[in-house]
Amino acid sequence: MSLRLYLFIMTALTALCWLAFIYVSRLVNPETTNATGFFLFYLSLFFSLIGAAAIIGFLVRFVFLAHELAMAKVKIAFRQSFLFSGFVVALLALLAHGLLNWLNLIILIVGLSALEFFLLNYGRNKINPLNPPLQGGQK
Helix, strand or coil, X not given: CCHHHHHHHHHHHHHHHHHHHHHHHHHCCCCCCCHHHHHHHHHHHHHHXXXXXXXXXXXXXXXXXXXXXXXXXHHHHHHHHHHHHHHHHHHHHHHHCCCCCHHHHHHHHXXXXXXXXXXXXXXXXXXXCCCCCCCCCCC
C-alpha cells in the first residue's frame, strides 16, 4: 500500500469515526442510558482519537524527522496514537465514575509508559527470519 493511499484511507475512516462519535454523543443521554450507551460512546471516541492522533503524529514525524522511513513513522505514530487514545478514554471513564485521583493518574501513566517501553524493546529484539543471527563462530 502506498503512503498516499494509506493517508487517504486513514483520513476517510477517521472522518467516519468522528461522524459516528458525534452521532452517538447526540443520541446517548448520560442520565438515562445503560452500559451499552456508554460503551458505544467510549468506543467511538477511542477510534476517533486513534485516527486523528495517528494522522497528526505521522505528519509531525514526516515534517520534522525526515531521516526515518515512512513505514517506520506510520507504525510508531499508530502505536503511540493507540496508547494516547487509551489514556484519554481511561481518564474520562475514571472521571465519570468518580475514581480519578492523583494515584490513579500516576498508575495509568506509569503503566502506559512501561507498555510503550516494552513495545519498543520487543520491536528491536525480534529476530528477522531473512537475516538470522550468527551462531557460534560463523561469520
